[in-house]
Amino acid sequence: MSTTLHWLTLAAYILGSLISMGFLVHQRQGLYRMGMALLWIGFGLHTLALATAWVEGGVLPATSLRQSLDMFSWALMGAMLVINLRLEVKILGALAGPVCVLLLLAASVLPVMPVVKTAAFRSGWIILHIISIMAGYGLLALTCLGGVLYLGQDRALRAKKMGPLFRRLPSLGRLDSLNQASLLAGFLLMTIGLISGAVYAQMFMGSYWRWDPKEVWALITWLMYAAMLHTRLVQGWRGRRGAWLSVAAVAALVITFLGAGLLANGYHSFSSMAELGGPRP
Amino acid sequence: MKLHLVGLSHKSAPLEVRECLAPPPEALPTALRQCLDLPGVREALMISTCNRVEVLAATEDQVGQDELAAWLCAGRSLAPERIGEHLYRYQGAEAVSHLFRVASSLDSLVVGEPQILGQIKEAYRAATEAGTTRTVLNRLLHKTFQVAKRVRSETNIGGAAVSISFAAVELAKKIFDSLEGLSALVVGAGEMAELAVEHLMAQGVRRVLVANRTLERAMELARGWGGKAVGLGELGAVLGEVDIVIASTGSPQAVITAKMARAAVKARRGRPLFFIDIAVPRDVEHAVGELDGCYLYDIDDLTSVVEANRAGRAVEAAQAEHIVAEEVVKFTAWLAGLEAVPTISALAAKAEEIRTAELARTLKDLSELSPEQAAALDRLTQALAKKLVHDPIMFIKGASHDKSPDTMRQQLALVRRIFNLEENGGE
Numbered sequence: 001m002s003t004t005l006h007w008l009t010l011a012a013y014i015l016g017s018l019i020s021m022g023f024l025v026h027q028r029q030g031l032y033r034m035g036m037a038l039l040w041i042g043f044g045l046h047t048l049a050l051a052t053a054w055v056e057g058g059v060l061p062a063t064s065l066r067q068s069l070d071m072f073s074w075a076l077m078g079a080m081l082v083i084n085l086r087l088e089v090k091i092l093g094a095l096a097g098p099v100c101v102l103l104l105l106a107a108s109v110l111p112v113m114p115v116v117k118t119a120a121f122r123s124g125w126i127i128l129h130i131i132s133i134m135a136g137y138g139l140l141a142l143t144c145l146g147g148v149l150y151l152g153q154d155r156a157l158r159a160k161k162m163g164p165l166f167r168r169l170p171s172l173g174r175l176d177s178l179n180q181a182s183l184l185a186g187f188l189l190m191t192i193g194l195i196s197g198a199v200y201a202q203m204f205m206g207s208y209w210r211w212d213p214k215e216v217w218a219l220i221t222w223l224m225y226a227a228m229l230h231t232r233l234v235q236g237w238r239g240r241r242g243a244w245l246s247v248a249a250v251a252a253l254v255i256t257f258l259g260a261g262l263l264a265n266g267y268h269s270f271s272s273m274a275e276l277g278g279p280r281p
Numbered sequence: 282m283k284l285h286l287v288g289l290s291h292k293s294a295p296l297e298v299r300e301c302l303a304p305p306p307e308a309l310p311t312a313l314r315q316c317l318d319l320p321g322v323r324e325a326l327m328i329s330t331c332n333r334v335e336v337l338a339a340t341e342d343q344v345g346q347d348e349l350a351a352w353l354c355a356g357r358s359l360a361p362e363r364i365g366e367h368l369y370r371y372q373g374a375e376a377v378s379h380l381f382r383v384a385s386s387l388d389s390l391v392v393g394e395p396q397i398l399g400q401i402k403e404a405y406r407a408a409t410e411a412g413t414t415r416t417v418l419n420r421l422l423h424k425t426f427q428v429a430k431r432v433r434s435e436t437n438i439g440g441a442a443v444s445i446s447f448a449a450v451e452l453a454k455k456i457f458d459s460l461e462g463l464s465a466l467v468v469g470a471g472e473m474a475e476l477a478v479e480h481l482m483a484q485g486v487r488r489v490l491v492a493n494r495t496l497e498r499a500m501e502l503a504r505g506w507g508g509k510a511v512g513l514g515e516l517g518a519v520l521g522e523v524d525i526v527i528a529s530t531g532s533p534q535a536v537i538t539a540k541m542a543r544a545a546v547k548a549r550r551g552r553p554l555f556f557i558d559i560a561v562p563r564d565v566e567h568a569v570g571e572l573d574g575c576y577l578y579d580i581d582d583l584t585s586v587v588e589a590n591r592a593g594r595a596v597e598a599a600q601a602e603h604i605v606a607e608e609v610v611k612f613t614a615w616l617a618g619l620e621a622v623p624t625i626s627a628l629a630a631k632a633e634e635i636r637t638a639e640l641a642r643t644l645k646d647l648s649e650l651s652p653e654q655a656a657a658l659d660r661l662t663q664a665l666a667k668k669l670v671h672d673p674i675m676f677i678k679g680a681s682h683d684k685s686p687d688t689m690r691q692q693l694a695l696v697r698r699i700f701n702l703e704e705n706g707g708e
């Protein structure tokens with residue numbers, strides 16, 4: 001069931017992304033609405049697919065890299081669609097859409113792992129930990145996208161030609177709202193995710209903090225975003241400097257998400273998850 | 282009656298020649314009356330803007346343009362021959378066409394800019410006040426305003442990003458998204474700056490600050506926009522409060538430095554500042570444009586932005602030219618008909634004169650007629666006279682519409698000889 005839904009989601013995302021890219025080229029409002037509608041349908045299917053996998057597997061589907069990528073794709077799409085309801089950054093569909101498609105494709109080719117069904121994975125804390133971290137990552141990825149677009153429009157404005165790029169990119173004001181909103185919400189969710197993770201670790205492993213590579217990188221990432229928020233709100237680094245920071249911070253985020261999970265060997269890595277037992281006495 | 286137009290514009294003459302030719306506004310009525318003193322000139326009008334100086338005159342047939350050109354060049358700071366080489370001269374339909382094109386903003390530096398029509402209206406008002414326009418120019422100018430209106434409503438020439446103000450608004454929208462509730466600062470004054478402010482206000486800019494060398498002028502402008510006047514010395518302080526800065530002072534050195542701009546962005550917590558520098562030499566230091574959060578456009582940048590929109594405008598301009606050509610044909614037909622008017626009225630007058638004289642003689646002999654019978658006789662003679670001159674009049678009217686001016690003149694002369702009408706000009 002969840003596999004069929006997975007492929008249907010992928011199909012809707014691919015079609016929606018292509019139509020959104022068509023809008024980017026031709027600037028027809030009809031294409032924009034059609035692309036967005038398809039992405040919304042895809043997101044609905046995606047949610048359904050994850051929910052089915054959850055029910056079928058008995059635990060939140062985030063126990064393998066395959067499932068994590070799948071879920072990250074869902075989070076990014078959701079963040080983009082929800083933010084777009086308010087801010088209408090019309091170009092986002094054509095940019096976030098393909099990223100979600102690539103994430104889903106990567107998830108599709110990765111091997112299916114046996115689902116770990118231990119009591120530890122049924123705790124409310126780890127569900128909160130995973131969902132808020134994922135949603136936070138999705139929003140912060142959007143901040144990075146907004147930052148790149150900001151740098152693009154900044155360049156286009158300084159080039160002093162009303163070229164095709166100038167006309168298609170959103171205004172600086174709107175990108176600034178996007179960056180601020182996604183940064184605030186993303187940072188908040190990431191914070192909730194880290195705290196709930198620490199509480200979970202205390203409950204099931206006996207300590208809040210264990211210097212696991214993923215934990216360390218998550219802390220570094222969190223500090224970077226905290227610094228970014230501070231410079232933006234206090235020093236007013238919302239222009240080019242803020243945009244560059246958001247790009248740099250996302251690099252740390254990728255290391256946390258992929259690198260620390262795959263390369264370093266801590267308990268957060270997917271291979272060692274199976275070994276994780278139930279609550280410690 | 283003939284129409285003549287002599288003048289020069291940004292296309293034909295450099296700035297210093299245009300400057301020396303432009304009369305100060307208060308001297309305009311005197312200049313117009315002087316022009317009327319030239320032999321043969323019946324009506325005159327003078328258009329003088331920063332981009333053009335033109336004299337439009339309705340004259341009697343025998344008067345040429347050389348007198349007009351000579352009058353225009355005489356007594357200036359430059360030698361007449363230096364001015365003369367830049368003059369263009371049009372007559373008849375060409376003059377009408379030129380005026381229509383100028384008023385429709387097809388001949389402007391920035392094609393489609395809306396100021397020129399107002400400037401021509403102003404020139405017309407000055408001429409009517411000086412009493413130098415009559416039938417021909419009144420009709421021509423009213424027609425001109427209609428044509429300009431038609432061009433504006435039927436083509437999109439003023440609608441696209443044609444004017445510099447419009448380009449400024451487009452850019453501001455790409456920086457701030459919406460101009461709703463923003464504040465603008467105007468440094469210095471001038472038509473272009475004022476126009477830009479009005480454009481910005483139409484887009485939602487709410488607060489306007491005006492800084493000027495003379496505080497009175499600043500206060501006067503600020504009052505017009507419901508804004509606030511500030512001194513030039515306070516610039517550094519108010520820069521942090523505004524979003525858009527329009528600079529157009531005559532100052533030889535920059536009035537807004539990079540240091541001021543950097544402090545302003547800091548005070549604004551990084552919210553961007555948009556500088557529009559339409560002054561020559563420039564008012565805003567070049568380095569300001571490199572700062573994070575500062576976007577600086579000078580007059581050349583804006584012009585090149587406008588240039589980028591030229592392709593779409595060429596189509597609109599072609600359409601506008603078509604409208605102008607159509608209206609020129611209509612007006613010249615009217616003007617030509619005007620030439621036939623004295624002959625027609627002389628013919629009608631002669632018929633009426635004969636009729637009344639003969640009727641009076643007959644009535645004297647028939648003294649026993651009742652008033653009703655006398656009235657019937659009057660009607661009979663009226664009908665006879667009218668029917669007799671009807672065909673010749675139709676012939677004259679037809680001649681003025683269909684024939685070349687020379688043929689028309691010959692035919693008019695023939696009609697005059699046949700009916701023995703005395704040669705008199707006038708209207």
